[in-house]
Amino acid sequence: MAWKAIDRVNAPTEESPSLSEPLKEKIRGFFDRYPTKRAVLIPALHMIQDDHGYVGWKAMEEVAELLEITPSDVFDTVSFYSHFWTHPKGEKVVMACRSISCDLLGADRVLDECKKVLGIGDHETTPDGKYSLMTEECLAACDHGPCLMINEKMHKCVDPANVRKILEDDANDKLDIPRSNLYDGANRTSA
Ligand code: FES
Structure with a gap:
Protein backbone atom coordinates (compact mmCIF):
# COMPACT_ATOMS: atom_id res chain seq x y z
CA MET A 1 0.00 0.00 0.00
CA ALA A 2 1.47 3.33 -1.00
CA TRP A 3 1.18 6.05 1.63
CA LYS A 4 2.54 9.42 0.85
CA ALA A 5 2.44 12.83 2.43
CA ILE A 6 0.50 15.47 0.54
CA ASP A 7 2.29 18.75 0.00
CA ARG A 8 -0.17 21.41 1.04
CA VAL A 9 2.50 23.88 2.06
CA ASN A 10 3.25 25.62 -1.22
CA ALA A 11 1.76 29.07 -0.98
CA PRO A 12 -0.13 30.33 -4.02
CA THR A 13 1.44 33.32 -5.72
CA GLU A 14 -1.86 34.99 -6.60
CA GLU A 15 -3.68 37.37 -4.25
CA SER A 16 -6.19 35.58 -2.05
CA PRO A 17 -9.50 37.18 -0.97
CA SER A 18 -10.14 38.94 2.32
CA LEU A 19 -13.04 38.14 4.61
CA SER A 20 -16.03 40.34 3.79
CA GLU A 21 -17.79 42.13 6.64
CA PRO A 22 -20.92 39.89 6.27
CA LEU A 23 -18.71 36.79 6.47
CA LYS A 24 -16.95 38.12 9.58
CA GLU A 25 -20.35 38.84 11.09
CA LYS A 26 -21.49 35.30 10.28
CA ILE A 27 -18.41 33.90 12.01
CA ARG A 28 -18.94 36.18 15.02
CA GLY A 29 -22.50 34.81 15.17
CA PHE A 30 -21.01 31.46 16.24
CA PHE A 31 -19.09 32.87 19.22
CA ASP A 32 -21.87 32.29 21.74
CA ARG A 33 -22.32 28.68 20.58
CA TYR A 34 -18.80 27.60 21.56
CA PRO A 35 -16.87 27.83 24.85
CA THR A 36 -13.98 29.83 23.32
CA LYS A 37 -13.31 31.82 20.14
CA ARG A 38 -10.60 29.30 19.22
CA ALA A 39 -13.26 26.58 19.16
CA VAL A 40 -15.03 28.42 16.32
CA LEU A 41 -12.07 27.76 13.99
CA ILE A 42 -13.46 24.67 12.22
CA PRO A 43 -16.90 26.16 11.47
CA ALA A 44 -15.19 29.40 10.44
CA LEU A 45 -12.98 27.52 7.97
CA HIS A 46 -16.03 25.77 6.50
CA MET A 47 -17.78 29.12 6.09
CA ILE A 48 -14.71 30.66 4.44
CA GLN A 49 -14.29 27.73 2.06
CA ASP A 50 -18.02 27.82 1.20
CA ASP A 51 -17.73 31.54 0.46
CA HIS A 52 -14.34 31.73 -1.30
CA GLY A 53 -14.03 28.17 -2.61
CA TYR A 54 -10.82 27.74 -0.58
CA VAL A 55 -9.02 29.12 2.47
CA GLY A 56 -6.36 31.51 1.23
CA TRP A 57 -3.49 32.99 3.20
CA LYS A 58 -5.16 36.37 3.64
CA ALA A 59 -8.30 34.70 5.04
CA MET A 60 -6.13 32.62 7.41
CA GLU A 61 -4.51 35.77 8.80
CA GLU A 62 -7.83 37.55 9.15
CA VAL A 63 -9.66 34.67 10.81
CA ALA A 64 -6.72 34.31 13.21
CA GLU A 65 -7.18 37.94 14.21
CA LEU A 66 -10.94 37.47 14.57
CA LEU A 67 -10.53 34.39 16.79
CA GLU A 68 -7.54 35.84 18.70
CA ILE A 69 -5.20 33.00 17.76
CA THR A 70 -2.05 32.95 15.64
CA PRO A 71 -2.02 32.48 11.85
CA SER A 72 0.13 29.38 12.40
CA ASP A 73 -2.66 27.89 14.57
CA VAL A 74 -5.00 28.38 11.64
CA PHE A 75 -2.55 26.94 9.14
CA ASP A 76 -1.94 23.90 11.39
CA THR A 77 -5.65 23.10 11.20
CA VAL A 78 -6.08 23.89 7.51
CA SER A 79 -3.11 21.73 6.54
CA PHE A 80 -4.26 18.83 8.77
CA TYR A 81 -7.59 18.33 7.01
CA SER A 82 -7.47 17.40 3.32
CA HIS A 83 -10.97 18.88 2.98
CA PHE A 84 -9.56 22.40 3.19
CA TRP A 85 -7.85 23.87 0.16
CA THR A 86 -5.29 26.68 0.34
CA HIS A 87 -5.65 27.47 -3.35
CA PRO A 88 -8.58 27.58 -5.79
CA LYS A 89 -9.98 24.18 -6.65
CA GLY A 90 -11.78 23.01 -9.78
CA GLU A 91 -15.53 22.99 -10.34
S1 FES B 1 -11.75 2.08 2.30
FE1 FES B 1 -12.53 3.09 0.56
S2 FES B 1 -14.53 3.61 1.17
FE2 FES B 1 -13.68 2.75 2.94
Whole structure:
Protein backbone atom coordinates (compact mmCIF):
# COMPACT_ATOMS: atom_id res chain seq x y z
CA MET A 1 0.00 0.00 0.00
CA ALA A 2 1.47 3.33 -1.00
CA TRP A 3 1.18 6.05 1.63
CA LYS A 4 2.54 9.42 0.85
CA ALA A 5 2.44 12.83 2.43
CA ILE A 6 0.50 15.47 0.54
CA ASP A 7 2.29 18.75 0.00
CA ARG A 8 -0.17 21.41 1.04
CA VAL A 9 2.50 23.88 2.06
CA ASN A 10 3.25 25.62 -1.22
CA ALA A 11 1.76 29.07 -0.98
CA PRO A 12 -0.13 30.33 -4.02
CA THR A 13 1.44 33.32 -5.72
CA GLU A 14 -1.86 34.99 -6.60
CA GLU A 15 -3.68 37.37 -4.25
CA SER A 16 -6.19 35.58 -2.05
CA PRO A 17 -9.50 37.18 -0.97
CA SER A 18 -10.14 38.94 2.32
CA LEU A 19 -13.04 38.14 4.61
CA SER A 20 -16.03 40.34 3.79
CA GLU A 21 -17.79 42.13 6.64
CA PRO A 22 -20.92 39.89 6.27
CA LEU A 23 -18.71 36.79 6.47
CA LYS A 24 -16.95 38.12 9.58
CA GLU A 25 -20.35 38.84 11.09
CA LYS A 26 -21.49 35.30 10.28
CA ILE A 27 -18.41 33.90 12.01
CA ARG A 28 -18.94 36.18 15.02
CA GLY A 29 -22.50 34.81 15.17
CA PHE A 30 -21.01 31.46 16.24
CA PHE A 31 -19.09 32.87 19.22
CA ASP A 32 -21.87 32.29 21.74
CA ARG A 33 -22.32 28.68 20.58
CA TYR A 34 -18.80 27.60 21.56
CA PRO A 35 -16.87 27.83 24.85
CA THR A 36 -13.98 29.83 23.32
CA LYS A 37 -13.31 31.82 20.14
CA ARG A 38 -10.60 29.30 19.22
CA ALA A 39 -13.26 26.58 19.16
CA VAL A 40 -15.03 28.42 16.32
CA LEU A 41 -12.07 27.76 13.99
CA ILE A 42 -13.46 24.67 12.22
CA PRO A 43 -16.90 26.16 11.47
CA ALA A 44 -15.19 29.40 10.44
CA LEU A 45 -12.98 27.52 7.97
CA HIS A 46 -16.03 25.77 6.50
CA MET A 47 -17.78 29.12 6.09
CA ILE A 48 -14.71 30.66 4.44
CA GLN A 49 -14.29 27.73 2.06
CA ASP A 50 -18.02 27.82 1.20
CA ASP A 51 -17.73 31.54 0.46
CA HIS A 52 -14.34 31.73 -1.30
CA GLY A 53 -14.03 28.17 -2.61
CA TYR A 54 -10.82 27.74 -0.58
CA VAL A 55 -9.02 29.12 2.47
CA GLY A 56 -6.36 31.51 1.23
CA TRP A 57 -3.49 32.99 3.20
CA LYS A 58 -5.16 36.37 3.64
CA ALA A 59 -8.30 34.70 5.04
CA MET A 60 -6.13 32.62 7.41
CA GLU A 61 -4.51 35.77 8.80
CA GLU A 62 -7.83 37.55 9.15
CA VAL A 63 -9.66 34.67 10.81
CA ALA A 64 -6.72 34.31 13.21
CA GLU A 65 -7.18 37.94 14.21
CA LEU A 66 -10.94 37.47 14.57
CA LEU A 67 -10.53 34.39 16.79
CA GLU A 68 -7.54 35.84 18.70
CA ILE A 69 -5.20 33.00 17.76
CA THR A 70 -2.05 32.95 15.64
CA PRO A 71 -2.02 32.48 11.85
CA SER A 72 0.13 29.38 12.40
CA ASP A 73 -2.66 27.89 14.57
CA VAL A 74 -5.00 28.38 11.64
CA PHE A 75 -2.55 26.94 9.14
CA ASP A 76 -1.94 23.90 11.39
CA THR A 77 -5.65 23.10 11.20
CA VAL A 78 -6.08 23.89 7.51
CA SER A 79 -3.11 21.73 6.54
CA PHE A 80 -4.26 18.83 8.77
CA TYR A 81 -7.59 18.33 7.01
CA SER A 82 -7.47 17.40 3.32
CA HIS A 83 -10.97 18.88 2.98
CA PHE A 84 -9.56 22.40 3.19
CA TRP A 85 -7.85 23.87 0.16
CA THR A 86 -5.29 26.68 0.34
CA HIS A 87 -5.65 27.47 -3.35
CA PRO A 88 -8.58 27.58 -5.79
CA LYS A 89 -9.98 24.18 -6.65
CA GLY A 90 -11.78 23.01 -9.78
CA GLU A 91 -15.53 22.99 -10.34
CA LYS A 92 -15.50 19.27 -9.66
CA VAL A 93 -13.34 17.72 -6.97
CA VAL A 94 -12.51 14.09 -7.64
CA MET A 95 -11.77 12.26 -4.39
CA ALA A 96 -10.11 8.88 -4.80
CA CYS A 97 -10.24 6.69 -1.71
CA ARG A 98 -6.82 5.47 -0.63
CA SER A 99 -7.76 3.51 2.49
CA ILE A 100 -7.23 -0.19 3.05
CA SER A 101 -10.40 -1.80 1.62
CA CYS A 102 -10.33 0.21 -1.58
CA ASP A 103 -6.58 -0.24 -1.80
CA LEU A 104 -6.99 -4.03 -1.71
CA LEU A 105 -9.64 -3.76 -4.43
CA GLY A 106 -7.44 -1.81 -6.85
CA ALA A 107 -7.69 1.85 -5.79
CA ASP A 108 -4.19 2.52 -7.10
CA ARG A 109 -5.24 1.58 -10.65
CA VAL A 110 -8.29 3.83 -10.41
CA LEU A 111 -6.14 6.72 -9.16
CA ASP A 112 -3.57 6.17 -11.93
CA GLU A 113 -6.35 6.27 -14.51
CA CYS A 114 -7.74 9.50 -13.03
CA LYS A 115 -4.28 11.05 -13.23
CA LYS A 116 -3.89 9.84 -16.80
CA VAL A 117 -7.30 11.05 -17.99
CA LEU A 118 -7.09 14.41 -16.22
CA GLY A 119 -3.35 14.93 -16.73
CA ILE A 120 -2.85 16.12 -13.16
CA GLY A 121 -1.50 14.77 -9.87
CA ASP A 122 -2.79 14.69 -6.32
CA HIS A 123 -4.20 18.04 -5.08
CA GLU A 124 -3.77 19.59 -8.51
CA THR A 125 -6.30 21.25 -10.82
CA THR A 126 -6.69 20.97 -14.57
CA PRO A 127 -5.66 24.12 -16.47
CA ASP A 128 -9.31 24.76 -17.51
CA GLY A 129 -10.32 24.80 -13.83
CA LYS A 130 -12.85 22.02 -14.34
CA TYR A 131 -11.42 19.22 -12.19
CA SER A 132 -9.25 18.90 -9.11
CA LEU A 133 -7.96 15.54 -7.95
CA MET A 134 -7.23 14.45 -4.43
CA THR A 135 -6.78 11.24 -2.50
CA GLU A 136 -8.90 10.83 0.59
CA GLU A 137 -9.17 8.45 3.51
CA CYS A 138 -12.16 6.11 3.76
CA LEU A 139 -15.25 7.44 1.98
CA ALA A 140 -17.49 5.14 4.04
CA ALA A 141 -18.42 2.64 1.33
CA CYS A 142 -15.68 0.09 2.02
CA ASP A 143 -17.73 -2.91 0.87
CA HIS A 144 -18.11 -1.36 -2.58
CA GLY A 145 -14.54 -0.31 -3.33
CA PRO A 146 -12.73 1.04 -5.09
CA CYS A 147 -14.63 4.28 -4.58
CA LEU A 148 -14.47 7.66 -6.22
CA MET A 149 -16.45 10.65 -5.01
CA ILE A 150 -16.97 13.53 -7.41
CA ASN A 151 -18.22 16.59 -5.56
CA GLU A 152 -20.99 14.91 -3.56
CA LYS A 153 -21.74 12.04 -5.93
CA MET A 154 -20.37 8.65 -4.87
CA HIS A 155 -19.21 6.14 -7.48
CA LYS A 156 -18.74 2.59 -6.15
CA CYS A 157 -16.98 -0.51 -7.50
CA VAL A 158 -15.11 1.65 -9.99
CA ASP A 159 -13.49 -0.16 -12.89
CA PRO A 160 -10.44 1.78 -14.12
CA ALA A 161 -11.69 1.24 -17.68
CA ASN A 162 -14.79 3.33 -16.82
CA VAL A 163 -13.01 6.26 -15.22
CA ARG A 164 -13.26 8.53 -18.29
CA LYS A 165 -17.02 7.89 -18.53
CA ILE A 166 -17.49 8.44 -14.80
CA LEU A 167 -15.65 11.77 -14.91
CA GLU A 168 -17.99 12.97 -17.66
CA ASP A 169 -21.17 11.70 -15.93
CA ASP A 170 -23.76 14.51 -15.68
CA ALA A 171 -24.96 12.91 -12.45
CA ASN A 172 -21.84 14.30 -10.79
CA ASP A 173 -23.64 17.64 -10.68
CA LYS A 174 -26.51 16.25 -8.62
CA LEU A 175 -26.34 15.76 -4.90
CA ASP A 176 -27.19 12.26 -3.78
CA ILE A 177 -26.28 12.95 -0.18
CA PRO A 178 -28.20 15.65 1.72
CA ARG A 179 -25.83 18.51 2.43
CA SER A 180 -25.48 19.85 5.96
CA ASN A 181 -26.83 23.36 6.42
CA LEU A 182 -24.96 23.78 9.70
CA TYR A 183 -22.87 26.68 8.39
CA ASP A 184 -25.50 28.26 6.14
CA GLY A 185 -26.73 30.60 8.85
CA ALA A 186 -25.43 31.59 12.24
CA ASN A 187 -28.85 31.36 13.82
CA ARG A 188 -29.57 27.81 12.75
CA THR A 189 -29.54 25.27 15.52
CA SER A 190 -29.81 22.03 13.58
CA ALA A 191 -27.53 20.39 11.02
S1 FES B 1 -11.75 2.08 2.30
FE1 FES B 1 -12.53 3.09 0.56
S2 FES B 1 -14.53 3.61 1.17
FE2 FES B 1 -13.68 2.75 2.94
